[in-house]
Amino acid sequence: MRFSRTSKALGVAAIIALAATGCGGGGGSNTNSSAATDPNKVISAYSNEPQNPLLPANTNEVYGGRVVELLFEGLRAYDSDGKPVNALAESIETTDSQNWTIKVKPGAKFTNGEAITAKTFVDSWNFAALSTNLQNNGFFFESIEGYADVSAVTETTSADGKKTSTPAPTAQTMSGLAATDDQTITVKLAQPEADWSLRLGYSAFYPLPSEALKDPKKFGENPIGNGPYKFEKEGAWVHDQSISLVKNADYTGPRAAKNGGVTFKFYTDPGPAYTDLQADNLDITDVVPSNALKTYTTDFPDRNSTRPNANNATLNIPGYNPNFQGEAGLLRRQALSHAINREEITKVIFNGTRTPATEFTAPVLDGYNDAIPGSDVLKFDAQKAKDLWAQAEKIKPYDGSKPLLIASNTDGGNKEWIDAVANGFKNNLGIQAEIQPFAKFAEVLDLRKSQSLPGLTRAGWQGDYPSLYNFLGPVWATNASSNYEKYSNPEFDKLLKEGLAAKTPEDANKKFNEAQEILFKDLPGLPLWYRATPIVWSNNVVSAETGWNGGIRYFDIEAK
Amino acid sequence: MVRFIFRRLLQVIPVFLGTTLLVYYMVFALPGDPIAALFGDRQPPQSVIDALRAQYNLDQPFWVQYGLFIKNLFTFNLGVDFTQQPIADSLARAFPVTAMLAIEALIIQAVFGIAFGVFAGLKKGKLFDSTVLVVSLLVIAVPTFVLGFVFQLVFGVQLGWAKPTVGANADWGNLILPAVVLGLVSFAYVLRLTRASVSENMNADYVRTATAKGLSRPRVVVAHILRNSLIPVVTYLGANLGGLMGGAIVTEGIFNVPGVGNKLFQAIARSEGPTIVAIVSVLVLVFVITNLLVDLLYAWLDPRIRYDQ
Numbered sequence: 001m002r003f004s005r006t007s008k009a010l011g012v013a014a015i016i017a018l019a020a021t022g023c024g025g026g027g028g029s030n031t032n033s034s035a036a037t038d039p040n041k042v043i044s045a046y047s048n049e050p051q052n053p054l055l056p057a058n059t060n061e062v063y064g065g066r067v068v069e070l071l072f073e074g075l076r077a078y079d080s081d082g083k084p085v086n087a088l089a090e091s092i093e094t095t096d097s098q099n100w101t102i103k104v105k106p107g108a109k110f111t112n113g114e115a116i117t118a119k120t121f122v123d124s125w126n127f128a129a130l131s132t133n134l135q136n137n138g139f140f141f142e143s144i145e146g147y148a149d150v151s152a153v154t155e156t157t158s159a160d161g162k163k164t165s166t167p168a169p170t171a172q173t174m175s176g177l178a179a180t181d182d183q184t185i186t187v188k189l190a191q192p193e194a195d196w197s198l199r200l201g202y203s204a205f206y207p208l209p210s211e212a213l214k215d216p217k218k219f220g221e222n223p224i225g226n227g228p229y230k231f232e233k234e235g236a237w238v239h240d241q242s243i244s245l246v247k248n249a250d251y252t253g254p255r256a257a258k259n260g261g262v263t264f265k266f267y268t269d270p271g272p273a274y275t276d277l278q279a280d281n282l283d284i285t286d287v288v289p290s291n292a293l294k295t296y297t298t299d300f301p302d303r304n305s306t307r308p309n310a311n312n313a314t315l316n317i318p319g320y321n322p323n324f325q326g327e328a329g330l331l332r333r334q335a336l337s338h339a340i341n342r343e344e345i346t347k348v349i350f351n352g353t354r355t356p357a358t359e360f361t362a363p364v365l366d367g368y369n370d371a372i373p374g375s376d377v378l379k380f381d382a383q384k385a386k387d388l389w390a391q392a393e394k395i396k397p398y399d400g401s402k403p404l405l406i407a408s409n410t411d412g413g414n415k416e417w418i419d420a421v422a423n424g425f426k427n428n429l430g431i432q433a434e435i436q437p438f439a440k441f442a443e444v445l446d447l448r449k450s451q452s453l454p455g456l457t458r459a460g461w462q463g464d465y466p467s468l469y470n471f472l473g474p475v476w477a478t479n480a481s482s483n484y485e486k487y488s489n490p491e492f493d494k495l496l497k498e499g500l501a502a503k504t505p506e507d508a509n510k511k512f513n514e515a516q517e518i519l520f521k522d523l524p525g526l527p528l529w530y531r532a533t534p535i536v537w538s539n540n541v542v543s544a545e546t547g548w549n550g551g552i553r554y555f556d557i558e559a560k
Numbered sequence: 561m562v563r564f565i566f567r568r569l570l571q572v573i574p575v576f577l578g579t580t581l582l583v584y585y586m587v588f589a590l591p592g593d594p595i596a597a598l599f600g601d602r603q604p605p606q607s608v609i610d611a612l613r614a615q616y617n618l619d620q621p622f623w624v625q626y627g628l629f630i631k632n633l634f635t636f637n638l639g640v641d642f643t644q645q646p647i648a649d650s651l652a653r654a655f656p657v658t659a660m661l662a663i664e665a666l667i668i669q670a671v672f673g674i675a676f677g678v679f680a681g682l683k684k685g686k687l688f689d690s691t692v693l694v695v696s697l698l699v700i701a702v703p704t705f706v707l708g709f710v711f712q713l714v715f716g717v718q719l720g721w722a723k724p725t726v727g728a729n730a731d732w733g734n735l736i737l738p739a740v741v742l743g744l745v746s747f748a749y750v751l752r753l754t755r756a757s758v759s760e761n762m763n764a765d766y767v768r769t770a771t772a773k774g775l776s777r778p779r780v781v782v783a784h785i786l787r788n789s790l791i792p793v794v795t796y797l798g799a800n801l802g803g804l805m806g807g808a809i810v811t812e813g814i815f816n817v818p819g820v821g822n823k824l825f826q827a828i829a830r831s832e833g834p835t836i837v838a839i840v841s842v843l844v845l846v847f848v849i850t851n852l853l854v855d856l857l858y859a860w861l862d863p864r865i866r867y868d869q
Contacts, residue, residue, distance in 0.1 A: 136604040167607050241727065272815065279720065442592025
C-alpha cells in the first residue's frame with residue numbers, strides 16, 4: 001500500500017517536472033545573436049570558494065586560479081589556442097636556451113599605482129620559490145639556477161619512523177635570477193630548456209606588488225593586481241558567497257575585458273547553478289552536471305560550446321604489480337589497451353565530451369602528433385587483445401585469483417566509464433575486472449603514493465602551460481613529482497632532456513614525441529581520452545568560449 | 561524551576577564531551593590524508609604539506625589532537641579551516657542563514673499544520689478531512705529532493721515567482737521557497753498529530769462541560785481543545801527545530817543556501833575535522849536548549865506538570 005502511494009506520488013512529481021521542462025524548451029533561443037553588446041554589463045559566473053588567499057604562486061586549484069588569472073598579468077599571456085603572446089614582456093631572447101634576457105615593457109603599473117619593473121618580477125619569483133614562504137607553486141621555478149638552494153628542506157625522522165620535511169633554505173634568492181636595470185631581467189637556467197619561455201604565462205610567474213611580499217595573507221584577501229579586472233572594492237571577496245570583479249580601465253594588454261565585470265557566485269554543487277542558468281539567474285558555467293550531459297545542447301540551444309582542451313585521462317598500470325611485469329606483463333598491458341573501446345565509451349558514456357586518445361599529451365598543444373609509432377596499441381581490437389593475452393599466458397600464467405581492480409574515487413562520476421572499461425576486459429580477455437571504489441580522492445592518492453595499489457588506477461593530467469613537456473616530465477620522468485607509480489626509463493629521461501636542450505621548439509617537440517615512442521613501448525599507462533569542457537550561458541550573454549586549458553575566457557565574454 | 565533548568569544545563573557537559581569525542585574520532589578514522597587531497601593530481605612540495613599538517617595538528621596522535629581542540633574551544637579559539645578562514649567567522653556566517661531558514665520553515669509547518677489539523681480534527685470523516693489526509697500522505701511519501709527539484713523548476717524557472725537559488729541573497733523573501741520545501745514534510749506530520757489529538761479531545765469531559773457552560777464555539781476550540789491537544793505537537797516541533805538548525809543538507813544543497821548544512825557537507829567532503837566538530841558542538845547546544853524550552857512550554861500548556869518534586 002505504502003509503496004504504491006509512493007510510486008504514484010513520484011509519478012505525479014515526474015509528470016509535473018516533465019511538463020515543466022517541456023514548456024520551457026521552445027522559447028528563449030535565437031534572441032542572442034541580433035542584440036547589440038553592452039561593454040559595461042557585469043556578468044555572473046559559476047564558481048566556488050577559493051582554497052587559499054589569492055596569491056598567484058599559492059593558487060593551484062581552479063576556483064582561485066580563475067580569479068587570479070583575471071586580476072594579474074604576466075610577462076606573457078595565452079591566446080585562445082594556447083599560443084603564448086607577449087603581454088608585459090617586450091622581448092624574450094635566448095641564444096643557447098639556458099641564458100634568457102627578458103625586456104619588460106616600460107610604464108606598466110599595478111592598480112595602486114606602483115610601477116612594475118624588472119625588479120618586481122625578480123622579487124616576486126624569489127618570494128614564490130623560497131621554501132619558507134610555503135607557496136604551493138614554488139616548484140615552477142625549479143629550472144632556474146639556484147632554485148635548489150632556496151627550496152632546500154631538511155628531513156627529520158621521528159621515533160616511529162614518520163618523515164617530516166621542514167624548509168631550510170641555504171640562500172634567500174635564486175642565483176640565476178637578476179634585474180640588471182629597470183627593464184631587463186636576466187635568467188640563467190640550471191640546464192638548457194628550449195620551451196622554458198612557454199611557461200611565463202602561467203600564474204606562478206605573475207608579478208606581485210611590494211605590499212604582497214610584506215603580508216601575503218592580508219594581501220590575499222584583497223589582492224591588488226595589474227590584470228584586465230580588479231576587485232570591485234575592498235572586501236569584494238565575500239566568503240562562502242561571491243567574489244566581485246570589475247573591469248580595470250587602465251589595462252592595455254592582450255586580454256582586454258569585453259564586459260564590465262565578472263561576479264563569481266559560489267555553489268557547492270553544479271546542479272543548482274545549471275538551474276539558475278535556465279532561469280537566467282546566472283550567466284555562465286563551465287561545469288555541466290553529469291545528469292545534464294545528455295540534454296545541455298537542447299536545454300541551451302545556440303548557447304553552449306564544447307571545445308577540446310589540454311586535459312587527458314590515463315589508466316596507469318603500476319610496475320610493481322607481478323601480473324604486469326616482464327615480457328608477459330608487457331603483452332598483457334598491450335592486450336588491456338586493445339580491449340578498451342575508447343570510441344564507444346566516449347560516445348555513449350561521455351556524450352562526446354571526450355575524444356579518444358591517440359598519445360600521452362593533448363591535441364591542442366603545439367607539436368601534437370596523432371601518428372606516433374606504437375600508437376596503434378590504442379586501437380580497439382578484440383581479437384588482437386585475445387591473441388596477446390594468450391601469448392602472455394604461454395610465458396607466464398596470469399594470477400587470476402583476485403579480480404583486476406581499477407582504483408578510483410566515485411564522487412566525481414567515474415564509476416560509469418570504469419565499469420565499461422572493466423566489462424571490456426571481462427568480455428575480450430575473459431578475466432575478472434571491477435572498480436575498486438573509494439569515497440574520496442585522498443584514499444586513492446594514499447595508495448598511489450605508498451605504492452600499494454592492488455590493481456590499476458585512473459590518472460589524469462591538466463596542462464599548466466601549453467607544452468608537450470608539461471604532460472611528460474612531471475608525470476613520467478624518473479622520480480617526477482606526479483609520477484606516483486614510479487615509472488622509470490633512462491632512455492625516456494634522456495630524450496626529455498635532449499628535447500629541453502634543443503635549439504628550437506620544433507626540435508624540442510620532435511624529441512618529446514620520440515620520448516613518447518618509449519612510453520608506447522613500455523606502456524606504463526594506457527592513454528584513454530582527452531577532455532572537452534562543455535559550457536552553457538544565459539540569454540544575457542552573446543558569446544563565450546573556453547581557452548586551451550578548458551577555462552572560460554571570461555574577459556572575452558560579450559554580454560547584453 | 562531554576563534548579564530544574566540548572567540540572568538540565570549540567571547535563572550538557574557530558575553530552576558535549578561525548579559527542580565531540582565521537583565525531584572527532586570518526587573524522588580522525590576516515591581514510592586518506594585530507595591535506596594531500598586538497599591538491600589533487602598536482603602535489604606541492606612535501607614541506608608545504610608537512611607544514612599544513614603541523615598547522616592542523618594532523619601530525620599528532622589522536623588524543624593530543626582532540627585535547628588541543630578542546631583546549632582551544634574553551635579559549636574560544638576554533639582555529640582556521642582548510643581554506644585558511646577562521647572557523648568562527650564561517651560559522652557566524654552560516655548559522656544566521658540556517659536559523660532564518662529553520663524559523664521560516666517552523667512557522668510554515670506550525671501555522672499551517674496546526675490550522676489544517678484542527679479543522680480536519682473537528683470535521684473528522686468529512687470531505688475536507690479526507691482530502692487533507694490524502695494530500696498529507698502524498699507529501700510525506702515524496703522525498704524532499706523530489707519536492708525541492710520540482711518546486712525549483714516550477715516556481716523558480718517556469719513561473720519565475722522566486723529565484724531558483726538563494727546564494728548570496730539570503731533574506732526572508734528569498735528563503736521562502738526552500739523553507740516551504742523544508743517545512744512541507746514536517747507540516748504533514750504536524751497536521752496529522754494535531755488532527756488525531758483534536759479529534760480525541762473533542763469527546764473529552766471538559767469539552768462537554770465547557771460547551772454546556774455556554775462558552776462560544778471558538779473559545780471552546782482554542783482554549784480547551786487546542787491547548788490540550790498541543791503537547792505532542794509541541795514536542796514534535798521542538799525536536800524538529802533542533803533538526804532544522806542542523807542544516808537541511810539536501811534542501812540547502814538544492815537551493816544553494818549558504819547555511820550550516822552546506823558548510824557541513826563541504827567539511828565532511830574535505831575531512832575537515834575541526835569544522836565538523838565545531839558545527840556539531842553548536843548543534844549540541846541548540847538541541848539541548850530547544851529541548852529545554854519545549855519542557856518549559858509543557859508547564860504552560862498543562863499546569864498539572866511540575867518540574868521540582
